[in-house]
Amino acid sequence: GVAGVGLTYDLIERHRDTQPWTVSVVVRRAWTDAGARTDVSLDVTVPLAMFFGTRIPAPEGAGPSSK
Known part of the structure; x- marks a missing residue:
């Protein structure tokens, strides 16, 4: 037989702009x-x-970084 346990952790917060x-x-x-x-x-x-x-x-509404 086989028994197992696992743990997964995201090192960078997961949201729409990151992987x-x-x-x-x-x-x-x-x-x-x-x-x-x-x-x-x-x-x-x-x-x-x-x-x-x-x-x-x-982000929406952000202008150019330099003028």
Whole structure:
């Protein structure tokens, strides 16, 4: 048999203008004829859009940054 538990956490607050970095940790315990085994996995998910220059739109009514 197998039993597991996981935890996921967003490192950047999630809202309409951001894509969060997410960290996940999963611990699994498996029982087989060869004995028990414990696995731990760590996963960090990074949005690829941040590396391709995707810009965040300016707020409504914002003027130019320089005049």
